[in-house]
């Protein structure tokens with residue numbers, strides 16, 4: 001089915017000026033960018049976005065990193081967009097990511113792993129709504 005998912009290009013990637021290379025991977029996989037903006041998250045915004053991880057030992061590190069530089073937030077649309085995006089991102093740990101995936105090619109570590117993508121329809125809906133109003137999304 002035609003789906004939408006939420007995607008974020010992380011500060012390690014904006015710092016290295018490779019957002020275009022990442023968008024190329026997404027588009028080449030058949031995903032369409034139907035909304036996009038570059039923003040700087042505050043620590044508080046990063047904490048709210050990643051609230052589900054608040055009890056994890058890496059929460060401080062994660063939210064400090066995610067507010068350390070600009071991110072590019074996106075809505076991606078395509079057939080099975082959620083699974084397709086996860087496939088093209090590769091495993092969270094770049095050492096375990098399949099060759100050719102975004103994380104295999106670009107990620108620096110498990111924390112600084114270049115991209116985030118929603119893991120299920122419910123989180124996709126929530127994460128899109130966290131950053132975008134309906135009128136900002138145009139197929």
Ligand code: CMP
Pocket residue numbers: 053058061062092110111112113115116117
């Ligand atoms: P993401 O898909 O953005 O969702 C949560 C993030 O936490 C994950 O990608 C990783 O970047 C980060 N993360 C997961 N495990 C660790 C870890 N052990 N140390 C630091 N960051 C982690």
